[in-house]
Amino acid sequence: MALVAEIIGVGTELLLGNVANTDAQMISQGLSALGIHVYFHTVVGDNDARLRQAVEIASLRSDILITTGGLGPTYDDMTKQTLADCFGLPLERHQPTVDSIRAYFSRLGAAMSPNNERQADLPRGCIVMQNDCGTAPGCIFEANGKHIIMLPGPPHECAAMFNGCAVPYLKTLAGGCLVSHNIHIFGIGEASVEEKLRPMMLQAQNPTIAPYAKEGEVWLRVTASADTEAQAEALTRPVIDDISSQLGDAVYGIDAGSLESTLLQQLKRQGLTLAAAESCTGGLLGARLTALPGASEVFCGSVCAYTPLAKTALLDVHASLLERHGVVSAEVAEAMARGAKNRLAADLGVGITGYAGPTAENGVPVGTVYIALCDHHGQTTVKQLMLGSDRNRVRVMAVNHALNMARLSLLA
Amino acid sequence: MALVAEIIGVGTELLLGNVANTDAQMISQGLSALGIHVYFHTVVGDNDARLRQAVEIASLRSDILITTGGLGPTYDDMTKQTLADCFGLPLERHQPTVDSIRAYFSRLGAAMSPNNERQADLPRGCIVMQNDCGTAPGCIFEANGKHIIMLPGPPHECAAMFNGCAVPYLKTLAGGCLVSHNIHIFGIGEASVEEKLRPMMLQAQNPTIAPYAKEGEVWLRVTASADTEAQAEALTRPVIDDISSQLGDAVYGIDAGSLESTLLQQLKRQGLTLAAAESCTGGLLGARLTALPGASEVFCGSVCAYTPLAKTALLDVHASLLERHGVVSAEVAEAMARGAKNRLAADLGVGITGYAGPTAENGVPVGTVYIALCDHHGQTTVKQLMLGSDRNRVRVMAVNHALNMARLSLLA
Numbered sequence: 001m002a003l004v005a006e007i008i009g010v011g012t013e014l015l016l017g018n019v020a021n022t023d024a025q026m027i028s029q030g031l032s033a034l035g036i037h038v039y040f041h042t043v044v045g046d047n048d049a050r051l052r053q054a055v056e057i058a059s060l061r062s063d064i065l066i067t068t069g070g071l072g073p074t075y076d077d078m079t080k081q082t083l084a085d086c087f088g089l090p091l092e093r094h095q096p097t098v099d100s101i102r103a104y105f106s107r108l109g110a111a112m113s114p115n116n117e118r119q120a121d122l123p124r125g126c127i128v129m130q131n132d133c134g135t136a137p138g139c140i141f142e143a144n145g146k147h148i149i150m151l152p153g154p155p156h157e158c159a160a161m162f163n164g165c166a167v168p169y170l171k172t173l174a175g176g177c178l179v180s181h182n183i184h185i186f187g188i189g190e191a192s193v194e195e196k197l198r199p200m201m202l203q204a205q206n207p208t209i210a211p212y213a214k215e216g217e218v219w220l221r222v223t224a225s226a227d228t229e230a231q232a233e234a235l236t237r238p239v240i241d242d243i244s245s246q247l248g249d250a251v252y253g254i255d256a257g258s259l260e261s262t263l264l265q266q267l268k269r270q271g272l273t274l275a276a277a278e279s280c281t282g283g284l285l286g287a288r289l290t291a292l293p294g295a296s297e298v299f300c301g302s303v304c305a306y307t308p309l310a311k312t313a314l315l316d317v318h319a320s321l322l323e324r325h326g327v328v329s330a331e332v333a334e335a336m337a338r339g340a341k342n343r344l345a346a347d348l349g350v351g352i353t354g355y356a357g358p359t360a361e362n363g364v365p366v367g368t369v370y371i372a373l374c375d376h377h378g379q380t381t382v383k384q385l386m387l388g389s390d391r392n393r394v395r396v397m398a399v400n401h402a403l404n405m406a407r408l409s410l411l412a
Numbered sequence: 413m414a415l416v417a418e419i420i421g422v423g424t425e426l427l428l429g430n431v432a433n434t435d436a437q438m439i440s441q442g443l444s445a446l447g448i449h450v451y452f453h454t455v456v457g458d459n460d461a462r463l464r465q466a467v468e469i470a471s472l473r474s475d476i477l478i479t480t481g482g483l484g485p486t487y488d489d490m491t492k493q494t495l496a497d498c499f500g501l502p503l504e505r506h507q508p509t510v511d512s513i514r515a516y517f518s519r520l521g522a523a524m525s526p527n528n529e530r531q532a533d534l535p536r537g538c539i540v541m542q543n544d545c546g547t548a549p550g551c552i553f554e555a556n557g558k559h560i561i562m563l564p565g566p567p568h569e570c571a572a573m574f575n576g577c578a579v580p581y582l583k584t585l586a587g588g589c590l591v592s593h594n595i596h597i598f599g600i601g602e603a604s605v606e607e608k609l610r611p612m613m614l615q616a617q618n619p620t621i622a623p624y625a626k627e628g629e630v631w632l633r634v635t636a637s638a639d640t641e642a643q644a645e646a647l648t649r650p651v652i653d654d655i656s657s658q659l660g661d662a663v664y665g666i667d668a669g670s671l672e673s674t675l676l677q678q679l680k681r682q683g684l685t686l687a688a689a690e691s692c693t694g695g696l697l698g699a700r701l702t703a704l705p706g707a708s709e710v711f712c713g714s715v716c717a718y719t720p721l722a723k724t725a726l727l728d729v730h731a732s733l734l735e736r737h738g739v740v741s742a743e744v745a746e747a748m749a750r751g752a753k754n755r756l757a758a759d760l761g762v763g764i765t766g767y768a769g770p771t772a773e774n775g776v777p778v779g780t781v782y783i784a785l786c787d788h789h790g791q792t793t794v795k796q797l798m799l800g801s802d803r804n805r806v807r808v809m810a811v812n813h814a815l816n817m818a819r820l821s822l823l824a
Contacts, residue, residue, distance in 0.1 A: 013624040015450045017440030018594075018631065020432045024455070028429030038427045039462055043436070043453035046622075050451055057469065073603045074623055075614065113607040133800065135603075154625060156802045182430075191485045191547075195525040202487065210458075211486055212425040213566060219430065282702025283695030286716040290694025293770050293803060301722040304698040306713040310756050314715065314726055344722050358705050388545065390568045391705060 002225075003174055004037045005064035008054050010079050011153055012045040014069075023068040023151070023158045030162060034170055035178030035225070036064065046076040055086045059146055064170070069153030071136035073115045079150055080139070084123040087143035091121040094128055094137070101135045129165040133157045140169055147173065179232035183220040183243055186259060186404050187250045190218045196246060200239075207236050209243075216397050217259075249411060252404070259403040260288045266410045267298035267348075272376055274406065275346035276302035277315050277336035279327070280354040280369060285399045300344040305336070315339030326362050328353050330382040333370035337380060347376040348409070350402045354387075356394040369398045375409045414637075415586055416449045417476035420466050422491050423565055424457040426481075435480040435563070435570045442574060446582055447590030447637070448476065458488040467498045471558055476585070478578070481565030483548035485527045491562055492551070496535040499555035503533040506540055506549070513547045541577040545569045552581055559585065591644035595632040595655055598671060598816050599662045602630045608658060612651075619648050621655075628809050629671075661823055664816070671815040672700045678822045679710035679760075684788055686818065687758035688714035689727050689748035691739070691765040692781065697811045712756040717748070727751030738774050740765050742794040745782035749792060759788040760821070762814045766799075768806040781810045787821045 007024045014021055024041045031038050039061065044054045051070075058065050070079030084091050097120035105112035119136045122128060129138035134157040140149050149166050151158045185193060190213040194201065197220075201209045207224035220243060224235035244251050253262045267274055276285050286302040289295050303314045308327065311317040317335040325331040333351045341349025354369030355361060366389050372382045385401060387394040419436045426433055436453045443450050451473065456466045463482075470477050482491030496503050509532035517524035531548045534540060541550035546569040552561050561578050563570045597605060602625040606613065609632075613621045619636035632655060636647035656663045665674045679686055688697050698714040701707050715726045720739065723729040729747040737743040745763045753761025766781030767773060778801050784794045797813060799806040 009453075011624070012622055013631075013633075014437075015440055015453065016444050016592075016633065017437045017442075018624065018633070019626065020434045020437040021453070022432045025426075025429045025432040028427055030429075032428050039457060039459070040466070041421075041427065041433070041453070041455035045451060047451070054452070072625070074606045076622065110601070111604075113603040115607065115610075116603055133802070154627075156805050160802075180428075189522070191525040191528055192523075194486045195527065198527075210424055210488065212423065212430065213484070214431065215566075219425075221425075221428065221430070278695070278698075280702075281699070282707065282711075283690070283698025283714055283716060284702075286690075286695025287693070287699040290692075290696075290716070290718065291804065291807070295694065296718050299694075299718050301718040301726075302695055302716045303726065304695060304702070304714045304716065306698075306702065306708050306711050307756065310713040313755060314713075343725060344719065390545070390572075392703065393568050395703070 002035060002037050002178070003063045004039060004061070005031050005066055006058040006062035007038065007041045008058060008065060008067045009041065009043040010046065010051060010067055010070035012076070014043045015045045022155050023153065026155070026159050027066055027068070027162055030167055031170070032180060034167070034174045036170060036174055046070060046078060048078055048082050051079070051082045052086055055083065059144070064147045064149065064173070066149045066151065066166070068151045068158055071119065071138065071150060071152045073113065073119050073135070080122060083148060083150060087141070087148065089123040089125070089141065089143065092124050094120045094122045097122070097128060097137050100130060104135055127169070129161050131157055131161060132164070133160050138165065140166070177227065177229045177232050178223065178225045179229060179236055180221055180223040181236055181240060182255050183222065183240060183251055184253045184256045185218040185220070185247060185250050186216065186252050186400065188218065188247070193218050193220070193247070197243060200242070204239070207239050209239065215393065216400050249408065252407060259400055259407065261292055263403050263407050264289065264292055264295060264298060266407060270410060272347040272410070273298050273300050274348045274350070275300040275340040275344035277340035277349070277351045278302055278304045279306065279336070279352060280356040281352050281395050281398050282306065284395055285350070285352065285402055288399060300346045303340060303343070311336065315343065326364065328355055328362070328364050328368055328370065330370050330372070330384065333372035334380050334382055337372035337374040341374045348406055349374040350406060352398055352402055354394065354398060357389055357391045367394050369394065371398065371402045371405060373405045373409055381405065414447060414449050414590070415475045416451060416473070417443050417478055418470040418474035419450065419453045420470060420477060420479045421453065421455040422458065422463060422479055422482035424488070426455045427457045434567050435565065438567070438571050439478055439480070439574055442579055443582070444590070444592060446579070446586045448582060448586055458482060458490060460490055460494050463490070463494045464498055467495060471556070476559045476561065476582070478561045478563065480563045480570055483531065483550065483562060483564045485525065485531050485547070492534060495560060495562060499553070499560065501535040501537070501553065501555065504536050506532045506534045509534070509540060509549050512542060516547055539581070541573050543569055543573060544576070545572050550577065552578070589639065589641045589644050590635065590637045591641060591648055592633055592635040593648050593652060594667050595634065595652060595663055596665045596668045597630040597632070597659060597662050598628065598664050598812065600630065600659070605630050605632070605659070609655060612654070616651070619651055621651065627805065628812050661820065664819060671812055671819065673704055675815050675819050676701065676704055676707060676710060678819060682822060684759040684822070685710050685712050686760045686762070687712040687752040687756035689752035689761070689763045690714055690716045691718065691748070692768040693764050693807050693810050694718065696807055697762070697764065697814055700811060712758045715752060715755070723748065727755065738776065740767055740774070740776050740780055740782065742782050742784070742796065745784035746792050746794055749784035749786040753786045760818055761786040762818060764810055764814055766806065766810060768803045769801055770803060779806050781806065783810065783814045783817060785814070785817045785821055793817070
């Protein structure tokens, strides 16, 4: 029988909305890959009684409890104490951890505050997980038939410890096999996808097919369970092929991660390079591409040209063009794409210009964006889009469309 | 007595880790500003029985239940049905909503799938909240002494409806007054901040002082409650002043939002402009600055120079400099900063070069980053940083330090 895990995020900063619960997202992805079900996430503040309540409820419905946060050195960090109390274990100071915290501070050349030592107080008999990115250790123990795993809150510490220590432990617990693949779709809406695939989605039992919408994208998750990974894989394959052939090139990848990683791989495979000229997106396209390791092999760079001078001096967009057509125009987008391609000696150039808002200018409505692609055959195409009035969404969608135009041009 | 709200996120995509629960973050911020307490967030999948369980538990401990997600047109969208069942209300088709969904599709020039009509089925007697950014309406009803608010899942739809409709409704419910301010600190760690301020933090009752760590930053939240906003404000002020004078210029702002918004305001106040040259951050500094409305007044643009050619051709970094010192060096960072300042005719120029990983090159370890600032007096300073081995963190921290260097130079 499949194991069920529940993730309990501990931290008043989560309840105040100061941060999003990205730890739960990261851990959920990992558990899903292990075939461990997650039916609930809970978030609770730095409050002993309410954390206790959350642990009690989770214990009734889950085999594995994973907490994040509240392991730090300050007085409102109480996860270890509360969890140890809930399961009747005392805390004991763990000397090797004291030593490694001390070593961490001396490596940084920083002074160690005395309250940092409190982080070495851990439930008796637990497995101690070292923190390679910070000072708070995590721990694992088994009690009352439940597996308790405590991870630190800061996202990079949490991810390193989860993947490095908790996943190997969980692998020994999980039996059976669940395989999931995501079909990534750009350019058609969720309802249209479902309308097209409804009979298949309703019939689907193993694998199941679950749709969801993501900024301008639709993902379909195809999940099969079987005794072995190979059997589960074999169940998903015909379903993925069938959906892919029905949706054509709107499917940009299977488990592709993102439009940018798909494009990066296409460029690498074809030995081509890309450069960009960004106006309203302000560098976001470059930032998304270069977030991926290995981007430097195919991405030459981008010019974020926020002023007219930047457009003329760095991208060779003629001042007369700006005057005649306005800065947000098909003509300027095209000149920017060509300028980026030439100046950075790339095979493909994209140019993005638009009004992300909140204010409109020159009679052009907010959300108007022109995207030009100058491809590796020297052909230029321009697309005009109306992307609504939310500044962030306009920028994200403009980048999505630019990446997608480049992707489609490389399919031909 | 203060009201207590609980946020229930509905969606299997959250439990699979495909998306983070940013809706809960956004709503929590809004509730905190209204003085409504939030003690728990729950996330549950698209599953009737488990959603029912979450609603039952939340009803026992909260006055207000806010759900997000599961209002869409597909068969796994069940929030309205389940919540209506839980509180004994039937669903009824709401004709004005059918008409407005129809109008939405015709505005987009898109075909309306028949299953979109299901979105107009709403609990009898509810307040209907129109969706200005999508098709799924939200709703509010009161039953068994609880206030139920259902919002759509997609973040921009959720935010628009929460702020536009739910907040005005909640304002009529909330009495008393809670005021919160965040003190934003960059450059010293959480434990050091607490060590310094411990007696004050432990004594604090009204206002309370809560610390938390954010990528390289520390925030202190100072929260006071009183009968009126003015009284609550008056309670927070001396505490904020005291902390600010103890921490000096490591405090970059009060309720400042971010380092980038602080810098943007400084530049505007002083009538100065900024340009950037980014290598390992790939455009992230530009993307973060231009995410803010009005960035164009003070940000000239940036050159994301991923190739040596980009550095020489667009930033006038001499090829000999690259050869002699290597691409990741103080000298190249300095030349990049100067190149950005000159080429984009800005008052300040920043240059960032480093290895974000995963691989090291030329014997320089991963995480090595040089940041140069060429300020409005023509003075250049360079900082060398070791930012660890996580690619994303290296990039984020490099941008933070660059923003902070520019901020400090404008304080003088």
